[in-house]
Amino acid sequence: MPDTALPTPPAPAPPTPAGAPPRPRARTGGWPAVLAVTAGVFSLVTTEILPIGLLTPIGASFRISDGTAGLMMTLPGLVAAVAAPVVTVTTRRADRRTMLCGLLALLALADLLNALAPAYWAVLAARVALGLVIGAFWSIGSGLAPRLVAPERQARANTVFFTAVPLGSVIGVPAGVLLGSLAGWRTAFAAMAALTVLVLLALLVSLPPLPPGAGTGLGLLRGLLAGRGTRSGLAVTFLIVLAHFGSYTYVSPFLAEVTHAGPGLVTGLLLGYGAAGLLGNVLAGDRAARAPGAALAGAAALLAGATLLLPVLGGSGPGAAVVLVLWGVAYGAVPVCSLTWFLAAAPQAPEAAGVVFTSSFQATLSIGALAGGTVVDHGSTTAVMLLGGGTALLAAATAWACRGRIHPTASGAPNGR
Structure with missing residues (x-):
């Protein structure tokens, strides 16, 4: 019995009749295109999470609390959660190359507005624009692997895509924090605007035309959401993303x-x-390609251990360093495992799976940042770490219990059950 209400893949279509519109080309661009999209993901992720490292100076600049400054993380997630399905459905006939390039141009403008914002409301306006980009870019980009590389290389392409997520943390955020400490937090966002323009040029050069495929309609999304594999993926993703962003958003205030x-x-x-x-x-x-459920359960368990240990060992620099390394390993596995789960639940609809992944991930990110900010403003940064650890334990148990609901193929390409 299939886990989703989606139709089975159709038989091969006959040749395109003379005069008919050309069908979308499959697997064009190859690895240069994969790397170009990955660069776009890096720019997007760095812009999204940069406030985590600059939360204290941004708050001081506008004379707001850490919890209020945390709205810079909450607002984009809320907008992205809505934008993911809305933009993808309404633009299902648009060329995906044109869409991605337009979204990066909007990202550059949002970064520039952040850098020039005269008041906090302007910062939040820029973050709304960022949320629109996040929702649309992730939904389209996360389902591109089948159109860029051969089936046996799709798992590796997804891994390359998600390498940009930790790279945003390992390079983007520390560089932004360093630049912010030397020249002010506005300079960090100005630098991101310049970087995004360079990435846009790389996309224009490297990404081939990507005519729309079958398109992601509301009926397809409803069918996907009816599947047991998708519903269990939503539950696990909600818990682990809530645990992570509810606590990590406020790790800089904790360290201070x-x-x-x-x-x-x-x-x-x-x-x-x-x-x-x-x-x-x-x-x-x-x-993740072989067993996304088990991999996600392991990541959640390690994340729980890290967040629960930080209040215990985080009083010293070395102790905090050890815990944050464990935390980094844990969360680094989460995005690729989560996306692989959704792709395995709907192998015949990768863009629709990307929409569900993006919308659920970003909605929970915003909820986590908002909930964490409430705890910090009315409690402490230590309390938010402990609550995050408890939520991560629940995520680990849920992922382990639901791991049998999806089955990727032996080659690593997702397959539904």
Whole structure:
């Protein structure tokens, strides 16, 4: 019995009649295109999470609390959760290359507005634009692997895509924090605007035309959401993303208050976290292709251990460093495992799976950042770490219990059950 209400893949279509519109080409562009999209993901991820490292100076600049500054993480997630299905459905006939390039142009403008914002409302306006880009870019980009590389290389292409997530932490955020400490947080966002323009040029050169495929309609999304594999993936993703962003969004205030770390040490600790995240992504790639449920359960368990240990060991720099490395390895595995879960639940609809992944991930990110900010404003950064650890334990148990609902193929390409 299939886990989803989606139709089985159709038989091969006959040749295109003379005069008919050409069908979308499959697997064009290859690895140069994969790397170009990965660069776009890096720019997007760095812009999204950069406020985590700059939360304290941004709050001081506008005389707002850490919890209020955390709206910079909450708002984009909420917008992205809505934008993912809406933009993907309404633009299902648009060329995907044109869409991705237009979205990166909007990202550059959002970065520039962040850098020039005269008041906090302008910062939030820029983050709304960022949320639109996040929702649409992830939905389209996360389902591109089948159109860019051969089937046996799709798992590796997804791993390459998600390498950009920890790279945003290992390179983007520490570099932004360092630049912010030297020249102000606005300079960090101005630098991101310049970088995004360069990435846009790389996309224009490397990405081939990508005519729309069958398109992602509301009926397809409803069918996907009816599947047991998708519903269990939503539950697990909600819990683990809630645990992570509810606590990690406020790791810089924790390091300042509990570890008594200055800007230089905070940069170094975030650099170690990001490097560990890169390792976690690489280690998770093949394991996620074979058993995404078990891999996600393991990542959630390790994340729980890290967040629960940080209040215990985080009073010193070395202790915080060890815990953040464990945390980085754990979370580095989460995005690729989560996406692989959704792709395995709907192998015949990769873009629709990307929409569900993006919308659920971003909605939970915003909820986590908002909930964490409430705890920080009315409690402490230590309390938010403990709550995050408990939620991660629940995520691990749920992922383990639901791991049998999806079955990737032996080659690593997702397959439904």
